[in-house]
Amino acid sequence: MxxxxxxxxxxxxxxxxxxxxxxxxxxxxxxxxxxxxxxxxxxxxxxxxxxxxxxxxxxxxxxxxxxxxxxxxxxxxxxxxxxxxxxxxxxxxxxxxxxxxxxxxxxxxxxIRPRVARGPAAGPNSRAATGFHGGSTIYSGLTGTVFICTAGFNGYRPNATGTAGHCARDAPTWYDRTGALVGNVDQYRFPGGDWAVIPAAEGLTPTADIVDGDSTTAITGFAVPRLRDRVCGTGAAxxxxxxxxxxxxxxxxxxxxxxxxxxxxxxxxxxxxxxxxxxxxxxxxxxxxxxxxxxxxxxxxxxxx
Known part of the structure; x- marks a missing residue:
């Protein structure tokens, strides 16, 4: 890593x-x-x-x-x-x-603490890993008690998803709720900053959107937040x-x-x-x-x- x-x-x-x-x-x-x-x-x-x-x-x-x-x-x-x-x-x-x-x-x-969680791993599943959305729950392992975080934006870095840097510090490899490999952390910063980049694993198709339940929101661009902006965030919990x-x-x-x-x-x-x-x-x-x-x-x- x-x-x-x-x-x-x-x-x-x-x-x-x-x-x-x-x-x-x-x-x-x-x-x-x-x-x-x-x-x-x-x-x-x-x-x-x-x-x-x-x-x-x-x-x-x-x-x-x-x-x-x-x-x-x-x-x-x-x-x-x-x-x-x-x-x-x-x-x-x-x-x-x-x-x-x-x-x-x-x-x-x-x-004030980082918002990583510990809990049971996602169970392995034979379903093919396709259409991976931003905002999806991600897990640091397939068995036992693991770290649980949330996937950030797909496409902010090419063919990659992101998450918090402290999640990457906790674990180098991440899976989705079906047990499919999301990818291995390539870059991260924590402390100092709090971001990580996870190149998409082979067979994973990151989509340029955010999932919340049964609905998705398309993401068409990126900027930085300004004072008094009204923002919405999606988390696994x-x-x-x-x-x-x-x-x-x-x-x-x-x-x-x-x-x-x-x-x-x-x-x-x-x-x-x-x-x-x-x-x-x-x-x-x-x-x-x-x-x-x-x-x-x-x-x-x-x-x-």
């Missing part, structure tokens, strides 16, 4: 139950600087976020779960696990409060759930390592949804990455790899 941290250019790209420790945080807003946030102040916030990212990449973020800069409100928002007061968590927050008037802290009732993008360029501190550049959506989800395709009508925009054990928010990997 080939692992890479390289990316390529594509089309230009709240927690509902959170307790606010400081002033109530409103929805995140547009990426460009807005009136009221001076360029110098925004530069300070972005520099601070970069420093926090470095601490997280070194494993020194403690139980702080995610953070991002809100360009319009000119604030840095940090979400920490409720009640966490260990030395690493506290030191991280002290660093963040270098700009105390611009830092807001949320407390979350549950940790949750089916199709929709929500609104309320923060971009979010760093999520997963137990396995930090992932930067994610998007936060108000859609709900659960374990097993990892890698699922997120779209706006016929346009694919992201893959499902993680969130709390159940519910919202859901963090998404944009299609920028």
């Amino acid at each position: 080939k692992r890479t941290t390289m990316t390529r250019s594509m089309l230009s790209m709240a927690a509902a139950s959170a307790l606010v420790l400081t002033t109530q945080v409103g929805p995140a807003t547009a990426d460009p600087p807005a009136v009221g946030c001076l360029v110098d102040r925004l530069d300070q916030l972005l520099t601070l976020r970069h420093r926090l990212d470095g601490l997280a990449l070194d494993g020194r973020a403690g139980d702080n779960q995610y953070w991002y800069v809100d360009h319009q409100r000119c604030t840095l928002t940090i979400a920490k696990l409720r009640g966490a007061a260990d030395p690493a968590t506290s030191a991280f927050l002290r660093t963040a409060r270098m700009l105390p008037a611009s830092v807001e802290v949320l407390e979350l009732p549950a940790p 949750s089916g199709t759930r929709c929500g609104t993008v309320d923060a971009t360029d979010v760093t999520v501190n997963y137990p396995e390592g930090a992932v930067t550049g994610l998007v936060r959506s108000t859609q709900s989800g659960a374990a097993g949804d990892s890698g699922g395709p997120v779209h706006i009508g016929p346009t694919g925009v992201a893959l499902i990455s993680g969130g709390p054990p159940e519910g919202a928010p859901t963090f998404l990997q944009p299609l920028n790899f």
Whole structure:
């Protein structure tokens, strides 16, 4: 299996139950600087976020779960696990409060985790593997307890499907619910990013659509999600759930390592949804990455790899 941290250019790209420790945080807003946030102040916030990212990449973020800069409100928002007061968590927050008037802290009732599941394998089946759809459940093995994720978009990379990078880290080979081979992971990134590419196995025919129950949605192009976009994602556990993008360029501190550049959506989800395709009508925009054990928010990997 080939692992890479390289990316390529594509089309230009709240927690509902959170307790606010400081002033109530409103929805995140547009990426460009807005009136009221001076360029110098925004530069300070972005520099601070970069420093926090470095601490997280070194494993020194403690139980702080995610953070991002809100360009319009000119604030840095940090979400920490409720009640966490260990030395690493506290030191991280002290660093963040270098700009105390611009830092807001949320407390979350549950940790943010990748949305991979463990469960029984799909049973082998003699049916030929044809018409493999995005949004299909995929399994890391054919017997016993295995990892369960969701196939992303077919055709984002030629003759390949995708899924979350943490799924690829867990297992190199994936099968569909009939027991047919989907393929072996060729490229992935996790942590840092959260994406994987799985070239289609011989005899598999990836279709340019997303399946949800008995219906499919054709995918005709790709882009990246923008603030306030209304998006819908399909996962093996949750089916199709929709929500609104309320923060971009979010760093999520997963137990396995930090992932930067994610998007936060108000859609709900659960374990097993990892890698699922997120779209706006016929346009694919992201893959499902993680969130709390159940519910919202859901963090998404944009299609920028």
